[in-house]
Amino acid sequence: MAEIKTAEIKVPPLKKLTNYPEKLAPGHRLCAGCGASIIIRQMFMVANALGYELIIANATGCVEVCTSIYPYTSWRSPWIHNAFENAAATISGVEAAYKALKRKGKLPTDKKVKFVALGGDGGTYDIGFQSLSGALERGHDFIYVCYDNEAYMNTGIQRSSATPKYANTTTQPVGSESLGKPQHKKWMPEVAAAHGIPYVAQVAPSHWKDFMEKFKKALLTKGPSYINAFAVCPRGWRSKEEEGILVTKMAVETNYWPLFEVENGKWRITHRPKNPKPIEEYLKLQGRFKHLFKPENQDKIKELQEEVNRRWEWLNKMEEISNREE
Amino acid sequence: MRPELIKEVKYVPYSGNMAAAEAMRQINPDVVAAYPITPQTELMQFFADFVANGLVDTEYIPVESEHSAMSACVGAAAAGSRAMTATAGPGLAYMWEVLGIASGMRLPIVMTVVNRALSAPINIHGDQSDMMGARDQGWIMLFSENAEEQYDNLIQAIKIAEDERTRLPVMVGMDGFVISHAIERVRLLPDKAVEEFIGEPKLMYPLLDVDNPVTHGPVAMTDSYMEFKRQQREAMMNAYKVIREVGEAFEEAFGKKYEHIETYKTEDADYILIIIGSTAGTAKYVIDKLRDEKGIKVGLIKIRTYRPFPYYDVMDAIEASNCKAVGVFDRAETFGAVGGPLYSDVATAMYLRNKHYPIVSFIYGLGGRDTNVHHIEEAIDKVMQAAAGKEVPFINYLNLNE
Numbered sequence A: 001m002a003e004i005k006t007a008e009i010k011v012p013p014l015k016k017l018t019n020y021p022e023k024l025a026p027g028h029r030l031c032a033g034c035g036a037s038i039i040i041r042q043m044f045m046v047a048n049a050l051g052y053e054l055i056i057a058n059a060t061g062c063v064e065v066c067t068s069i070y071p072y073t074s075w076r077s078p079w080i081h082n083a084f085e086n087a088a089a090t091i092s093g094v095e096a097a098y099k100a101l102k103r104k105g106k107l108p109t110d111k112k113v114k115f116v117a118l119g120g121d122g123g124t125y126d127i128g129f130q131s132l133s134g135a136l137e138r139g140h141d142f143i144y145v146c147y148d149n150e151a152y153m154n155t156g157i158q159r160s161s162a163t164p165k166y167a168n169t170t171t172q173p174v175g176s177e178s179l180g181k182p183q184h185k186k187w188m189p190e191v192a193a194a195h196g197i198p199y200v201a202q203v204a205p206s207h208w209k210d211f212m213e214k215f216k217k218a219l220l221t222k223g224p225s226y227i228n229a230f231a232v233c234p235r236g237w238r239s240k241e242e243e244g245i246l247v248t249k250m251a252v253e254t255n256y257w258p259l260f261e262v263e264n265g266k267w268r269i270t271h272r273p274k275n276p277k278p279i280e281e282y283l284k285l286q287g288r289f290k291h292l293f294k295p296e297n298q299d300k301i302k303e304l305q306e307e308v309n310r311r312w313e314w315l316n317k318m319e320e321i322s323n324r325e326e
Numbered sequence B: 001m002r003p004e005l006i007k008e009v010k011y012v013p014y015s016g017n018m019a020a021a022e023a024m025r026q027i028n029p030d031v032v033a034a035y036p037i038t039p040q041t042e043l044m045q046f047f048a049d050f051v052a053n054g055l056v057d058t059e060y061i062p063v064e065s066e067h068s069a070m071s072a073c074v075g076a077a078a079a080g081s082r083a084m085t086a087t088a089g090p091g092l093a094y095m096w097e098v099l100g101i102a103s104g105m106r107l108p109i110v111m112t113v114v115n116r117a118l119s120a121p122i123n124i125h126g127d128q129s130d131m132m133g134a135r136d137q138g139w140i141m142l143f144s145e146n147a148e149e150q151y152d153n154l155i156q157a158i159k160i161a162e163d164e165r166t167r168l169p170v171m172v173g174m175d176g177f178v179i180s181h182a183i184e185r186v187r188l189l190p191d192k193a194v195e196e197f198i199g200e201p202k203l204m205y206p207l208l209d210v211d212n213p214v215t216h217g218p219v220a221m222t223d224s225y226m227e228f229k230r231q232q233r234e235a236m237m238n239a240y241k242v243i244r245e246v247g248e249a250f251e252e253a254f255g256k257k258y259e260h261i262e263t264y265k266t267e268d269a270d271y272i273l274i275i276i277g278s279t280a281g282t283a284k285y286v287i288d289k290l291r292d293e294k295g296i297k298v299g300l301i302k303i304r305t306y307r308p309f310p311y312y313d314v315m316d317a318i319e320a321s322n323c324k325a326v327g328v329f330d331r332a333e334t335f336g337a338v339g340g341p342l343y344s345d346v347a348t349a350m351y352l353r354n355k356h357y358p359i360v361s362f363i364y365g366l367g368g369r370d371t372n373v374h375h376i377e378e379a380i381d382k383v384m385q386a387a388a389g390k391e392v393p394f395i396n397y398l399n400l401n402e
Helices: A035-049 A062-067 A087-103 A121-126 A129-138 A188-193 A208-220 A241-253 A287-293 A295-323 B016-027 B041-052 B066-079 B089-104 B129-133 B147-162 B191-198 B225-254 B279-294 B311-319 B341-352 B373-387
Strands: A052-058 A079-081 A112-120 A142-148 A199-203 A225-230 A260-263 A266-269 B010-014 B031-034 B059-062 B083-088 B110-115 B140-143 B170-175 B184-188 B261-264 B271-275 B298-303 B305-307 B325-330 B359-363 B395-397
Touching: A035 A052, A035 A062, A035 A112, A035 A142, A035 A208, A035 A225, A035 A241, A052 A062, A052 A087, A062 A112, A079 B066, A087 A112, A087 A129, A087 A142, A087 B031, A087 B059, A087 B066, A112 A121, A112 A129, A121 A129, A121 A142, A121 A188, A129 A142, A129 B066, A142 A188, A142 A208, A188 A199, A188 A225, A188 A260, A199 A208, A208 A225, A208 A260, A225 A241, A260 A295, A266 A295, A287 A295, B010 B016, B016 B041, B016 B083, B016 B110, B016 B147, B016 B184, B016 B191, B031 B041, B031 B066, B041 B059, B041 B083, B059 B066, B066 B083, B066 B089, B083 B089, B089 B129, B089 B225, B110 B129, B110 B147, B129 B170, B140 B147, B140 B225, B147 B170, B147 B184, B147 B191, B147 B225, B191 B225, B225 B305, B261 B279, B261 B311, B271 B279, B271 B311, B271 B373, B279 B298, B279 B373, B298 B311, B311 B341, B325 B341, B325 B373, B341 B359, B359 B373
Parallel strands: A052 A079, A052 A112, A112 A142, A142 A225, A199 A225, B031 B059, B031 B083, B083 B110, B110 B170, B140 B170, B271 B298, B271 B325, B325 B359, B359 B395
Antiparallel strands: A199 A260, A260 A266, B010 B184, B140 B305, B261 B298
């Protein structure tokens, strides 16, 4: 695979980035403290700075519902919503149309455009999984961005395959016979990477420089990229609206949400917390894990810590193996 | 057709799938997203060959499912390109959700449906349950009797879909295997003539116009959803006119008449059969045979436009005949309702004119079951009995073992 030469292209400093016009207009109906809107705005900042127009296909979900209630729209960028499970297939069609029309000389040649499919974890990990996998395999020139808030939040906190073990959701609630979701979270970026696509990254908006560097790489990548973004959900997680970035930071600093990338098959952990905090520091900020702090459930917290360690070790191994000199 | 092009008209031995693929080659769509399914697979393979050999400029997306095929077509059409696909039976069922999105977003997508039975039991053979099951999804629906009609209908469908008065997707059905795989004589038009007939696509709010960003597929709440649906009905009513106009333009250009219905010997008929698809061909043979051998005057109404349903055309043809009873042939079931889907439409047509002819309902050809000459003769016999005031079972299955 061709080396991506991204080092020379720099993302401008934050002060400059904030001067670009907002492409996600204020007045949308996303909740106070929602992580998804921050992710979208950071995405647009990089695109603006690098002179790209984003053409977005949005899966059904919080963002879609809250930004496009007719006759209003928050999008100052071309945007299409088709259904819940088909954002990746939809963007495939848009990208194919672009290629065909460009070839026929029917589109201006001076524009830099990039195609983005945007979905929550439901539209990505679950119902949209097949459509996403197909689009990644076919190699369309697009970025898939998943804002992962770890459940079906738009419809009221139903579990998804992105929901972490023991989280309280409305379809696997905590009860006398239940501690919440019985399964661990799916390792989605790893699954995306298994498609052998040129670029995969996991990001968190609290670590915005890391986020922007990765989104830049995705923008400059020819072919499919997958970005898994941590999207705090104060309503669904029962966390404080004003603590959104703190929760996000804590997810990274406990290694619950490792920041890493897979660039042309090479795995790299992009942020190593100096002294990783215990998982409790992340869990205790959220009401969805409240039941784990009962004395009888201490072993469950230990279990979650073990899963964090398992993934962290796995990522470290992948980094080592994929970068080994032959 | 311009005189210099007439000599380029060809007559070829083609199957329905070959004819449909050839129409697609000449239409040369910007995007084709498709998933193979029997009996459509061959069509897709022919088209893939055109792509592989540079005979089309199409961006071809071999998607991982029919759901994604229609989803990609929605994206491509919204982007401002001409998008086509093809499917059959279960594939159409899997697309069902996105069919309504394509029509609701008013995207002029054109699709061949090689009509196939739905599961279970699984069956790959021809019947029309697939399109009948999708008939309320807001698509214009045309049916072809043979390979050449499939070819002609696809070419006309592009103009019908893209007309500013409609902006609705069109599906064109042909019976699986009997039409899709059987070789017939087909008249092919010159490439240039097809290109001139369909013209350049008219763009309406293309997503790719980054200088004028548009939001496609927004949320409509209780205050606006119904108005969107009302507009769709308006577009479908306009389609009735547009299909006729495009048919007239086709006749003017290529000398072959296409109307909402085709009538065969109805003028002096005492009994009328109403049929969709390939079996209309068999019925024409039986009609000639009975007239010759027994002097029984039967006529046929073949439905070409199924949605919008041509109520008045059907009634005009019935009322202009000596009709004493009607036989309606459905190649699909509607469990728990009266007759088949076509039966309901014909009954509605009579109600609209305040006319009450005896109707005998026939269910035939499910899962590819043969419908031969003697089965149609048997059906005509029942229609004659009903006309004579005799008691006839309301629903009759043709060629059923029971």
